Amino acid sequence: xxxxMIKVEGLTMGWPGPAGAPVIxxxxxxxxxxxxxxxxxxxxxxxxxxxxLRYLVGLESPLxxxxxxxxxxxxxxEVGRPPFGVMFQxxxxxxxxxxxxxxxxxxxxxxxxxxxxxxxxxxxxxxxxGLEGAENRYPAELSGGMKKRAAIARAMALEPxxxxxxxxxxxxxxxxxxxxxxxxxxxxxxxGLTVVLVTHELPSIFKIAQRCIMLDKETKxxxxxxxxCELRDHSDDPRxxxxxxxxxxxx
Amino acid sequence: xxxxxxxxxxxxxxxxxxxxxxxxxxxxxxxxxxxKLIFAEAGEIWTxxxxxxxxxxxxxxxxxxxxxxxxxxxxxxALLVHLRSELAARGVRAEFAGAGADVQALIHLYRGDIRxxxxxxxxxxxxxxxxxxxxxxxxxxxxxxxxxxxxxxxxAVGLLREPKTGNWKQLxxxxxRAGADAVPIVVLINFLVxxxxxxxxxxxxxxxxxxxxxxxxxxxxxxxELGPLMTAIILCGRSGAAFAAELGSMxxxxxxxxxxxxxxxxxxxLVLPRTLALMLVLPLLTLLGDLVGIIGGLVVGxxxxxxxxxxxxxxxxxxxxxxxxFSGLIKSVIFAIAxxxxxxxxxxxxxxxxxxxxxxTTASVVSTLFALIIIDAGFTVFFHAFHL
Numbered sequence: 001x002x003x004x005m006i007k008v009e010g011l012t013m014g015w016p017g018p019a020g021a022p023v024i025x026x027x028x029x030x031x032x033x034x035x036x037x038x039x040x041x042x043x044x045x046x047x048x049x050x051x052x053l054r055y056l057v058g059l060e061s062p063l064x065x066x067x068x069x070x071x072x073x074x075x076x077x078e079v080g081r082p083p084f085g086v087m088f089q090x091x092x093x094x095x096x097x098x099x100x101x102x103x104x105x106x107x108x109x110x111x112x113x114x115x116x117x118x119x120x121x122x123x124x125x126x127x128x129x130g131l132e133g134a135e136n137r138y139p140a141e142l143s144g145g146m147k148k149r150a151a152i153a154r155a156m157a158l159e160p161x162x163x164x165x166x167x168x169x170x171x172x173x174x175x176x177x178x179x180x181x182x183x184x185x186x187x188x189x190x191x192g193l194t195v196v197l198v199t200h201e202l203p204s205i206f207k208i209a210q211r212c213i214m215l216d217k218e219t220k221x222x223x224x225x226x227x228x229c230e231l232r233d234h235s236d237d238p239r240x241x242x243x244x245x246x247x248x249x250x251x
Numbered sequence: 252x253x254x255x256x257x258x259x260x261x262x263x264x265x266x267x268x269x270x271x272x273x274x275x276x277x278x279x280x281x282x283x284x285x286x287k288l289i290f291a292e293a294g295e296i297w298t299x300x301x302x303x304x305x306x307x308x309x310x311x312x313x314x315x316x317x318x319x320x321x322x323x324x325x326x327x328x329a330l331l332v333h334l335r336s337e338l339a340a341r342g343v344r345a346e347f348a349g350a351g352a353d354v355q356a357l358i359h360l361y362r363g364d365i366r367x368x369x370x371x372x373x374x375x376x377x378x379x380x381x382x383x384x385x386x387x388x389x390x391x392x393x394x395x396x397x398x399x400x401x402x403x404x405x406x407a408v409g410l411l412r413e414p415k416t417g418n419w420k421q422l423x424x425x426x427x428r429a430g431a432d433a434v435p436i437v438v439l440i441n442f443l444v445x446x447x448x449x450x451x452x453x454x455x456x457x458x459x460x461x462x463x464x465x466x467x468x469x470x471x472x473x474x475x476e477l478g479p480l481m482t483a484i485i486l487c488g489r490s491g492a493a494f495a496a497e498l499g500s501m502x503x504x505x506x507x508x509x510x511x512x513x514x515x516x517x518x519x520x521l522v523l524p525r526t527l528a529l530m531l532v533l534p535l536l537t538l539l540g541d542l543v544g545i546i547g548g549l550v551v552g553x554x555x556x557x558x559x560x561x562x563x564x565x566x567x568x569x570x571x572x573x574x575x576x577f578s579g580l581i582k583s584v585i586f587a588i589a590x591x592x593x594x595x596x597x598x599x600x601x602x603x604x605x606x607x608x609x610x611x612t613t614a615s616v617v618s619t620l621f622a623l624i625i626i627d628a629g630f631t632v633f634f635h636a637f638h639l
Contacts, residue, residue, distance in 0.1 A: 057512050077511045086512040092505035106513050109416070154513075 003071050004032035005162055005194045006039075006056065011065035013048055013055055022063055025051055027220045029065070031213050035161070038188050038195045040205050040228065042243070043215035049198040050089065050166055052215065056196065057086050057164055070162065081110045084162040085155025089170065091147035093139035093154065099126070100135030103154045110158060125153040129183060145176040152183070163187075165197040169204055177201065181208050202244065206232070214240055267292060271299050279312040285319035290326035297330050304334065309342035318349030323357060332363040339367035392618070399518075399596035403526065406518040421524040429490040430532030434539065436489070437482055441540035444477050445469050445547025453556050462556040466566035469548030474571055478541040479579040480627055483586035486533055487619045491594040494525055495615035498598025499608035507599060522595040529587035537583040541576060578639065582630050586623055593619045 008031050014024040025048040033039045041049045054060045056067060058075030067074045070083050093102050100122045107118045126132055129149040139147055148168060155163050168184065169177035181204050187193045188208075199205060205212060205228050212231070214224040216239065224231050224240040232244035242248075268287040273280060282303060288296060307313060315331065317323075331347075338345040345367070347358050358364050376384075410417050452468045498521060501507050507517050545567055552558040597615035601607045633639075 054508075059508055059511060077514065078516060081514045082512055084512075086509065088505040088509055090505055092509040094501075094506055094509075095504075105515075109513075109515060 002035060005035045005037075005070060006033040006196065007066075007068040008032065008056070009066045011052075011055065011067060012063040013051055013060070014063050024063070024220055026215060026222075029213075029215075029222050031222060031225055033194060033196055033211075036188070036192050036194055037210045038184065038197070038208050040209035040212035041196065041198045041215065042200075042205065042212050042228075044217055044243070047215040047217040049215060053086075053164055053166055053196070053198050057084065058082070081106075081158065083160060084164060085158070085160045086164045087148065087151040087155045087166060087168065089166040091139070091144075091151040093142075093147060093150055095139050098136050098138055099131070099142070099150045099153075102139070102150065103135075103157050106154075106157045121157070125156055126150075128156070128187075129153045130179070145172045145180070148172070148180065149183070156187070161192075162194045162196070165195065165199075167198055167200070169199065169201050177204065184208055202246065214243065267295065269296060271296065271303065273303050279314060280307065281314050281316050283316040283319065285321075287321050288323040288327045290324050293327050293330055296327060297334075300331070300334055304338060304343075304345075307338065307341070307343045312344045313338065314346055314348040316349050317347055317354050317358075318351070320350070320354050323354055325357065325361070328357050328361045328363065332358075332361045335363060336367040392614075395600060396593055396596050396618070399599075400592050402518055403522055403592055406516060406523060409516075410519055410523055416519065418520045418524050422528055425525055425528035426532050428493075429486065429528055430536060433485060433489055433532075433536060437485055437536050437540050438543050440481055440485060441473070441478060441544045442547040444481055445473055445544035445549075446551055447547075448472060448477070449548035449551035450555075453551060457556070462552070463558060463562065463566050465548060465552050465556060466558075466563045467570035470545055470567040470571040471575060473544035473548070474541045474575045474579050476579075476627070476631075478544050479537045479583045479586065480623065482537045482540040483533065483583060483590065483623050484620065486529065486536070486587070487590045487594075487616060487623065490529065491590045491619050492612050492616050494591065494594035495598040495601075495612045496608055498595055499601035499611045502599055502601040503604055503607060517599065518595075522591070522599075525595060526588060526591035529591045530584055533583045533587035533590075534580045537579060538576070541579065574639065578630075578634060582627065585626055585630075589622045589626060590619050593622060 008029060011026070011029040012024060013026045013029070014022045017023040029052070041052055043049050051060070055062055056069070056075075058077045062074075069075055072083065075082055075084075093099070094105070097105070100119070103122045103125050104118045107113060107121060111118075113121070122135060123132075126135055129152050131146060131149055131153065134142065134146065134150065139150070142150060152163075152165070152168070155165075165184070169180050172180065184195055184197070185208050188195055195208075197209070209228050211226060212224075212228045213222050214231070215221075216223040223237055224235060228244065231240055235241050235244075268289060269292060270285045272283045272285075274283060275281070282300065304313065315335070335345045335347075347355075347363050350358055355364075449465050449469050452465050453462065456462055456464055456468075498507070501521075507521075510517050510520060548567075549560065549563050552563045553560055594615045597611045597618065601611040603610075
């Protein structure tokens with residue numbers, strides 16, 4: 001078996017608390033993501049899904065444990081070009097730049113391509129996410145779904161092998177959400193892209209995720225790992241079955 | 252129509268829709284509610300019920316009889332549940348009784364049928380502890396700013412090694428916004444400073460027949476102190492606040508994180524061009540400020556002290572050396588670094604949405620003004636000690 005794309009061992013997430021004792025969000029998380037798979041991070045609100053993503057991309061320093069991305073260790077954002085793209089929940093497009101400039105920014109920074117070549121790549125990326133003709137528009141002029149697609153195009157600018165998506169379909173209408181799922185699946189199948197996504201949308205998880213982990217707020221640990229459909233139907237853990245079958249645990 | 256009627260949107264003269272009575276029982280009190288308990292009357296219901304339960308003591312028991320309630324809305328129910336838990340805190344047991352199915356559902360929704368929990372009242376923080384917390388906060392912020400300054404120096408060294416990686420495109424627009432656009436206000440303020448100082452000085456100097464020394468007074472204080480300081484304060488209010496707000500809103504919308512994950516060091520990409528722009532424009536603006544400050548003094552000298560333009564200028568020339576102007580410009584470069592670094596640090600430390608941006612912008616301006624005065628005093632002592 002080839003080396004996994006992401007290897008996480010004993011990761012402890014949290015921050016120093018006011019009284020000296022650290023506030024722990026997740027303890028001792030261990031999992032890996034294979035090359036070329038769509039991997040979902042699930043769990044109830046406030047369990048640390050989006051925070052886990054921040055640790056994986058190197059925005060936070062863990063209290064303990066190891067993260068290795070593409071066999072390179074924990075990403076160091078201060079040095080060189082990160083080997084992945086990230087789409088943030090709100091899109092996080094730079095408001096002072098046009099959509100085209102947003103996508104072209106890393107190409108200008110990290111390649112020696114002439115201006116015309118960068119422009120051509122930007123147009124191709126916009127076409128890929130179905131946003132032809134939006135290159136000269138500013139992010140404020142785009143709808144929520146368009147912003148997310150533009151952010152995916154920006155994350156894909158440097159042809160990464162790995163992409164992180166934070167709640168890609170949250171707040172989208174059902175049709176746009178399905179379109180976005182299709183896009184993610186296509187990128188995964190055609191380009192062999194490894195996709196790690198944080199999401200709440202169960203239909204989307206069953207459709208696109210090959211494997212998932214589920215975080216739990218109470219036990220501060222991973223309570224399930226595996227194929228989401230399998231977990232829904234055959235998990236031994238009632239918390240996991242209830243989550244996948246949308247049963248409220250207590251009212 | 253009374254004020255209470257207007258507040259409750261009840262037509263004048265119409266009676267209250269609800270009725271509250273107390274029936275003492277052998278082992279308990281019974282508070283009977285009837286009619287329609289609606290939110291428009293919540294204020295009166297609150298006062299009424301509070302008054303009737305005020306005399307209850309520890310160990311007493313009271314039932315809220317709901318059997319004759321025709322309707323109750325969520326807001327009123329929330330108030331009743333709150334009063335019940337207040338009673339529990341006083342050691343009085345209170346329960347809802349006799350509710351019909353609809354009312355019972357609402358009681359359940361607002362958790363009026365579970366054991367009332369005692370709310371722990373938060374004690375106000377003592378002055379001593381507040382003082383301590385503020386002191387820790389001050390040093391924490393200071394450490395943040397100094398750490399950020401250190402990182403900026405490292406990033407600047409890195410940029411010198413690889414000038415190609417700089418965000419040079421941002422330099423010219425930032426210089427225009429911070430420099431050219433600030434010219435009118437810099438001119439106005441510095442002119443008035445020179446003007447007012449000449450007036451104030453003139454009344455004193457006139458007594459000694461030393462009118463001409465107004466030129467010395469204005470020339471020296473404008474070039475050495477007030478020109479650089481006033482211009483820096485203007486820039487702090489204009490550009491420093493703008494930088495803090497701009498970077499602050501980028502922080503809260505995850506744009507700074509996005510930059511980092513794209514491999515752009517935010518300090519190199521956002522902070523250095525801004526700092527360099529201010530380092531270039533602030534000395535130029537200061538020079539302009541010095542000039543118009545002297546002109547402000549000149550206007551007073553010529554119009555009300557009987558000096559000639561030539562006489563005033565030659566006195567200024569005698570009094571002000573090149574070093575006086577130059578020392579002001581050195582200060583202005585350091586002021587520029589302080590304004591930009593503090594504003595950017597505060598901006599990038601922003602959390603908590605729009606309110607956070609406002610708070611950090613305010614903090615940035617206050618900290619910068621504080622830093623400017625400290626730096627200015629430091630320079631004055633330094634120049635004095637070395638007879639510069």
